[in-house]
Amino acid sequence: xxxxxxxxxxxxxxxxxxxxxxxxxxxxxxxxxxxxxxxxxxxxxxxxxxxxxxxxxxxxxxxxxxxxxxxxxxxxxxxxxxxxxxxxxxxxxxxxxxxxxxxxxxxxxxxxxxxxxxxxxxxxxxxxxxxxxxxxxxxxxxxxxxxxxxxxxxxxxxxxxxxxxxxxxxxxxxxxxxxxxxxxxxxxxxxxxxxxxxxxxxxxxxxxxxxxxxxxxxxxxxxxxxxxxxxxxxxxxxxxxxxxxxxxxxxxxxxxxxxxxxxxxxxxxxxxxxxxxxxxxxxxxxxxxxxxxxxxxxxxxxxxxxxxxxxxxxxxxxxxxxxxxxxxxxxxxxxxxxxxxxxxxxxxxxxxxxxxxxxxxxxxxxxxxxxxxxxxxxxxxxxxxxxxxxxxxxxxxxxxxxxxxxxxxxxxxxxxxxxxxxxxxxxxxxxxxxxxxxxxxxxxxxxxxxxxxxxxxxxxxxxxxxxxxxxxxxxx
Amino acid sequence: xxxxxxxxxxxxxxxxxxxxxxxxxxxxxxxxxxxxxxxxxxxxxxxxxxxxxxxxxxxxxxxxxxxxxxxxxxxxxxxxxxxxxxxxxxxxxxxxxxxxxxxxxxxxxxxxxxxxxxxxxxxxxxxxxxxxxxxxxxxxxxxxxxxxxxxxxxxxxxxxxxxxxxxxxxxxxxxxxxxxxxxxxxxxxxxxxxxxxxxxxxxxxxxxxxxxxxxxxxxxxxxxxxxxxxxxxxxxxxxxxxxxxxxxxxxxxxxxxxxxxxxxxxxxxxxxxxxxxxxxxxxxxxxxxxxxxxxxxxxxxxxxxxxxxxxxxxxxxxxxxxxxxxxxxxxxxxxxxxxxxxxxxxxxxxxx
Numbered sequence: 001x002x003x004x005x006x007x008x009x010x011x012x013x014x015x016x017x018x019x020x021x022x023x024x025x026x027x028x029x030x031x032x033x034x035x036x037x038x039x040x041x042x043x044x045x046x047x048x049x050x051x052x053x054x055x056x057x058x059x060x061x062x063x064x065x066x067x068x069x070x071x072x073x074x075x076x077x078x079x080x081x082x083x084x085x086x087x088x089x090x091x092x093x094x095x096x097x098x099x100x101x102x103x104x105x106x107x108x109x110x111x112x113x114x115x116x117x118x119x120x121x122x123x124x125x126x127x128x129x130x131x132x133x134x135x136x137x138x139x140x141x142x143x144x145x146x147x148x149x150x151x152x153x154x155x156x157x158x159x160x161x162x163x164x165x166x167x168x169x170x171x172x173x174x175x176x177x178x179x180x181x182x183x184x185x186x187x188x189x190x191x192x193x194x195x196x197x198x199x200x201x202x203x204x205x206x207x208x209x210x211x212x213x214x215x216x217x218x219x220x221x222x223x224x225x226x227x228x229x230x231x232x233x234x235x236x237x238x239x240x241x242x243x244x245x246x247x248x249x250x251x252x253x254x255x256x257x258x259x260x261x262x263x264x265x266x267x268x269x270x271x272x273x274x275x276x277x278x279x280x281x282x283x284x285x286x287x288x289x290x291x292x293x294x295x296x297x298x299x300x301x302x303x304x305x306x307x308x309x310x311x312x313x314x315x316x317x318x319x320x321x322x323x324x325x326x327x328x329x330x331x332x333x334x335x336x337x338x339x340x341x342x343x344x345x346x347x348x349x350x351x352x353x354x355x356x357x358x359x360x361x362x363x364x365x366x367x368x369x370x371x372x373x374x375x376x377x378x379x380x381x382x383x384x385x386x387x388x389x390x391x392x393x394x395x396x397x398x399x400x401x402x403x404x405x406x407x408x409x410x411x412x413x414x415x416x417x418x419x420x421x422x423x424x425x426x427x428x429x430x431x432x433x434x435x436x437x438x439x440x441x442x443x444x445x446x447x448x449x450x451x452x453x454x455x456x457x458x459x460x461x462x463x464x465x466x467x468x469x470x471x472x473x474x475x476x
Numbered sequence: 477x478x479x480x481x482x483x484x485x486x487x488x489x490x491x492x493x494x495x496x497x498x499x500x501x502x503x504x505x506x507x508x509x510x511x512x513x514x515x516x517x518x519x520x521x522x523x524x525x526x527x528x529x530x531x532x533x534x535x536x537x538x539x540x541x542x543x544x545x546x547x548x549x550x551x552x553x554x555x556x557x558x559x560x561x562x563x564x565x566x567x568x569x570x571x572x573x574x575x576x577x578x579x580x581x582x583x584x585x586x587x588x589x590x591x592x593x594x595x596x597x598x599x600x601x602x603x604x605x606x607x608x609x610x611x612x613x614x615x616x617x618x619x620x621x622x623x624x625x626x627x628x629x630x631x632x633x634x635x636x637x638x639x640x641x642x643x644x645x646x647x648x649x650x651x652x653x654x655x656x657x658x659x660x661x662x663x664x665x666x667x668x669x670x671x672x673x674x675x676x677x678x679x680x681x682x683x684x685x686x687x688x689x690x691x692x693x694x695x696x697x698x699x700x701x702x703x704x705x706x707x708x709x710x711x712x713x714x715x716x717x718x719x720x721x722x723x724x725x726x727x728x729x730x731x732x733x734x735x736x737x738x739x740x741x742x743x744x745x746x747x748x749x750x751x752x753x754x755x756x757x758x759x760x761x762x763x764x765x766x767x768x769x770x771x772x773x774x775x776x777x778x779x780x781x782x783x784x785x786x787x788x789x790x791x792x793x794x795x796x797x798x799x800x801x802x803x804x805x806x807x808x809x810x811x812x813x814x815x816x817x818x819x820x821x822x823x824x825x826x827x828x
Contacts, residue, residue, distance in 0.1 A: 268804065268807060269804075272807050275810075282742070282814070282817045282821045285818070286818040288814075289807075289815075292811065293795075293808055293810075293811035296803040297802075299803070300798075300801045300802025300804075340752065341752070344752060345756070352756075352759065362508075363577065365507065365511060366508060367511075367575065368554075368577065369577040369612050372549075372579075374759050376700065376701055377704060380707065380727055381708075383712075384707065384708055384711040388712070394504055394506035395507070397504060398506040398507045399508075424504045
């Protein structure tokens, strides 16, 4: 054995942590996105990034490397710090106060935001949201599970960037490098075993390598098997589903549902998506959905009553209930799919928002609820907009619709309607003296949705209608 | 002859400018006909005459109790309420009235903040009270109704409520007992067809008379839907029986029926695709879908065993209940579709 040096006592995981971007391998996509974003700050889509990925793939390290490379001062706050409202606000002040006076840019790293505790870190999430809105400094947040419901507001406020699990090959390559600089004798098989067990978590792989080699200076397959126990890992969705759908006992199914990194709502969506592929027989299919449906009822009751004791029943049904629904013998492996619903919802988010705004507008004009507007008015409006651009444009003007609302209603005829609207508005401006009012009215609809203004607009709109009615009578 | 009206608004004060010098051959800013032809005063209201004559007495005396209007959609509850406050306060009525829709603002918070805030403020004017119009009050949660009941008592000297509901049974009894209840009946064929004809004439719309009857048959006394159908059909050209049915067909996604048929035929995945399309593209909630399914099940266009209709209706009711309990829309409807697949298969087996 070589001489004991001070560096030997530094854990490898710190010793071999990349210091520069050049050392930081893999994750090119995320790396480039993040650098691009920091460089174009503050001209960016959002002033915060949510960097997510499983443990040990290098989220914090990546941020550190980039900060060093770009010469930015890193202001860090992690789960070991209290993150109550006042703590976050203090960080915000430190970061923005006199920022730039020293000629050095800054970046705020809020590590492990999924660890912000609703109770212990009172108001923490809200404070982070406020910080994102007001910050003059880029904010990078990291999290393991981006789907956690608690993170939803942050997810919406930030740009999400994913760090993927490292491939087994990459893990092996890095382990080899460490072996050679530590002069440790490793056999290929042993490294493969370590890499396999690490499931893409480089940190745990390096820790394992270190603990096996310490003392013996040699790493063999046997020593790996003897020394390293399996970590009790949180399963990714695909593994969790596999374990649920293949479970033969209620117990195994429940255990699978218990070890997932998904929250329960998300797990239900995954199961919902994948039941049909797993259950070919209609009897099985129905039994599985019935169980999932019951689980979802329990989840609803939890939300309604706030009683989380019910959660275990929900889990019973969504795991064991679904797993044991399968009675037919037909067994074949089918790949699992990401819940389409989530994808659909993300894709249609903008459209749904426009529809909601439109429903609110109609509701306020026509004295009905938004639900009635969606059900009983929008379908008919849409017929008018798709078939009669002239009538449509007049309604669009009269109801102060925004361009995107017109596009939503008119679909393929949007161009016709929009150009007519422009023309009519021009005519109105030429004929009337109240130029600004018209233009202003439509711009407003686009920009805001607060009730106050809507009420005013509605009120003035009604006046128009009333005046018309009055005039009509007068003239006759 | 119509003149272009342009208005400018500051906070709650409206000054209207009418540019009389600019005569136009057509009005370029239009509202939906339901709003354009909504009667503005009680005198303009042609039907519900018993109710109207009683309300006119309140106007004359400048006093009224809390009111509860019940009746199916589109029979004029909101119109009458608005006409009533118009007649009470004049053109400027909006200063004295808070109008809310309980299905959009249904929680106890709204009652405790918005409603209470408005109720406790004092009025100046020759009518000694303000009015809060609460539409679709049967959508209020039970605790919100309890809170409301207290407010109705506490501020009765300064505030009157007009509550509207489809079913009075969904309004808690203590509230019902504090209100004068007015039951609105579905509009008659003459009322609806007469109104449609008046609108069509004013708008210069060509129509076949039996088309208007067809609209009545479809809407069964719901004036709002009737007028919306007329306006949409008019956008297609001459209003005929076939254009009326075309409009109704376009407005109601046929995917619901297709979805049922696909599930019955055993194609669960295709049925599920339709379901997603309905919910996401048309923006229908799970509750909307299950109700529409319920209607479809009894449609003669879907061929199935008569006993089965009842059986499926029962399960639809169960799913509806689960949705009320707060369960996930798509999961519940998938469970329903899975049931249909199973029924379809059993049926197919028994037939062959």
